[in-house]
Amino acid sequence: MNTKRKLFQTLSVTSVATASLLGAAFTTISGASSSTLAKGAPVKIGISLSLSGDFSADGQAFKQGYQLWANSVNAHGGLLGHKVVLDIVSDASDPTQVVTNYQKLISTDHVNLTFGPFSSLLSLPSAKAVSRYGYALVEGAGGAPSVFQAGLNNIFDVSLPVANDLVPFSKWVTSLPMSSRPKTVAYVTSNDPFTEPQVTTIEPTLTKAGIKSVYNKVFPAEVTDFTPIADAVAAAKPDAVVLGSVDVPTVSAFMQAFEQSGFSPKVFIATGGPDQGSTFIQAVGAKNADGMMVPNAWYGGSANPLSKTMVAAYVKKYGGTPAGVSSDVAEAFSVGEVVAQAVKATGGFDNAKIIAYLHGKHTMQSVQGPVTFNKLGMNITPTAFTFQWQGAKFVQVNPVNDPNSVKVLYPKPAWGK
Amino acid sequence: MTGSVYALMATGLTLIFGVMDIINLAQGILVILGAYLSYALAVHLHIDLFVGLLITIPTMFIVGIVIERAFIGRLKGPEKTAMSILVTYAVSLLIEGALNIIFSTNDVQLQAWYVNKSFAIGSVHFGYIYVAGFILAVGLLSSLYFMLYRTRFGVSIRASLADQTSAALVGIDVRRVSTICFGIGVAVTAAGGMIYGATNSFNASTSYDLISRLLTIIVLGGMGSLGGAMLAGVGMVFVGDMVGVVWSPIWSSMSYFIVLTIVLLVRPQGLFGKPVVRVA
Amino acid sequence: MLQKKNLWWLVAVAAFAAFPLLITNPTYTSIGFFTLIYMACASSWNMFSGYSGYIALGSAVFYGTGAYAMSLISIHANMAPGAAMFWLVPVGGVVAMLIALPFGWIALRVRRHTFVVITIAVFFIFQLGASNFSFTGGTSGLALPFITWDASYYFVPFYFVALGIVIFIAILSAAVRRSRFGLQLLAIRDDEDRALGLGVKVTSVKIVGFTLSAFTVGMCGALYAMEQGQIYPQFVFTPVFDVSIALMTFLGGLGTLTGPLLGALILESSQQWLTISFSNGSLYLILFGALFLIVILFMPQGIVVYVRDRVNKKADLARVASAATSPGSDAVLSGSTPS
16 A cells, blocks of 8 residues: 555656646747748648548648649749748548647647648647647648637638538529429438538528429448438439538449439539549549539639649649549649748748738639638638539539530430440 | 348458457458459459459468468467457558558549449349349359368368367368468458449548448357358348438448347347357 | 565656656657557556456447547536646546446446447447537537647646546556455456356446446546547547557556556557658558567567566576575566466
């Protein structure tokens, strides 16, 4: 029992030590962020990406986007004359690891800036960890409402806030003449913070336009066998299908099950998957992709000159076609562009100044179009587009009045035709 | 019909457990490895998926034998089953890392002209690939049964399943039987993986979903019972699908686990397991 | 004879306490924090599963319950972000125990092999429930009051609370081990029917042990939630957690006192370190897998047992060599706990 007493003694010593340490810590100023760089020193950018695990496919695409950006900056003399070096660590899609990673990037590797990880799930914990160091976290894939509701002042999402993604699509559907408008619609969505808000946003609009909902179900994110759900949708024979999906496997499973049950909707839009370029085509086959729609802010065929340069660089480095470039690449690339403009405007790498600048209602240019942040860090300027696979091409179809939009392929051709 | 494919994959697992008391956590990643082999053959050598099985099944058999000889066979003692979980987990990490490097982490799906096609009998549609998968699974399972019940080697396997010590006493080379069993258990993943890869898109991390499903199947069926694994595989898919369609997909996996818990409380040895007889 | 051993424990505690004060880099403090969390959980898991032989793979239920208890209470009570939230850590532990009681009562009606599976099934039921009920925030999870301590010392208070939990569970494990109750658990592991025959109330002993082990895991879950400031159902109810703590215990030595602590220390710290040192995620998987394989194949009984056997052998040799001259070798022998 003498053991216990000794251990308790140690415990009390420990707590005294803690208290004194905390006192000391309060008086020291954290000086991790170095706002001035020696001449000729490289600028280090810390990034945690999911290079293995659930988000690994997107993580790799993000890595390509960040790297393309760094290469293009370095080819033009670097950032304020400093060469850009990316410090990328893998987080295996795990929020605990992401926190350790950003800690390490800032306090051990002494990176000057931090860029965001992939997905809203990881962006939020990362932003919290990074904010304690006073760093800005500019990210390209973390636009879920929950990210902005956290009320952090250091997170900035350069992409489109997800909730309104499907609005141009719903506008197009309701603009169709009554005779050819779809009569029925099925809503199926994964219960993911990224997909559910998009689908629920447009439901009232479509219902008001007289499009009857014949199937409306939410499926859990961890489902692997979609056949029964897809069969149930097919049995309801809706004219339009709105699928809330995050990835290619989900969309391809639904497409396959529809085809096998001899069901081909007139309109099929999926919130994520068809925008993954060649990955999507490889999974579903080019013929089946025909007519598939997806909302997004960017596509490989974008007329934006910045985007054209990036796509050309991508194709040169990794091969493939413009339509095959994943939107993840553009999202990552935009992060770099936005930060570069903030760095140039503030004349240095002081994160406090960068945060103030980004909150300053300035409009910056990116491959995804103009970027302006509101006080929550949400990008308020971008227009949502809808894209569609037509033949082997991935084209912009909504908003209808946009000069770059082509006519929607409607109704969607039958599978494999 | 999806159930029969799961049953096939689970049979390999249950055979390995039954004969060797080894829980092969690497079964999930081996299914994915099998799928990737078919993928490589189809994409680079333009070999049809089903023809490719003639190559992938023997390859996976050898992979299984190598894993058994290199790692599993070294395990001994009372904690063997627990240790096997650790060892096979480590093996699956190794394979996952290697697959990520070789094939990248992009999701792929096996393609062939018949993959998305179906035929209709009345108003019910049947996908060719599911029917073919079903026939393949039934074919492989019945040849496995034939081997187990009609051949000399089958007798030694069944003897080892029943009681390893006695089998060794009557002169069965349990060591060799174990190695071959492991090989067979792994070889069936080539077929399971091919069908899985043609009906789902996958990458290396898909293996986590697979292994958790397979483990529940073999438990529900009674660890080490071949017929049980088959029925549980079909049953699992059925329960999940029914709840998904009738009620809501959200609750389908949960209802499956609730059914599993109840079954185990009523019949702790699983549906078809032998009651645990107290020895010594 | 006992004092020498206690001295080692004290040295270890002092070393852990000094660690964040000497190495002030927050990266290492955070790695230290996560390592301590796993040490506490592995040790707690071992206190039931290691002693009784009932391998449970559903401890994440307690971890997640603790995390959700911390989150829901702090959110709904509108707590000010800060040190006051530490009071919810034991509350998380108690809530986990409240869950463990009926869970154990159901799951422990069956014997070992089936028990493992029921724990897995119950785990999935909890995970799916947390992802799908609205009060848990669904898959968006829950955001806790955001603690704005400066990054340079943010992890330090968490580190010391975690260290406190580790000391608590180490003492508890040792106490259980020496108690009548602990002997009953060990008797169940060795031969449950005989224990029953000898008058051990096996069912209640098992349920009490199971519930007791939930307390520490629940506290760790609550502490983790507070530190992260954001929880998601699939990451607090994670099968990786279940497998990890079991692996750590096996690696260190199942059923021993120091085994789970050592296993968690080695595995968690090396895993975190390997991950941040190798930017290539796949290479890291291969390295980690290989390392793991080597340890298991060479030390199948766990590190503690392996080292103890070596030490004992040496001590035996020494004793044979100098028969009466060195009484000290006895201390080494009796100092090691039989498993």
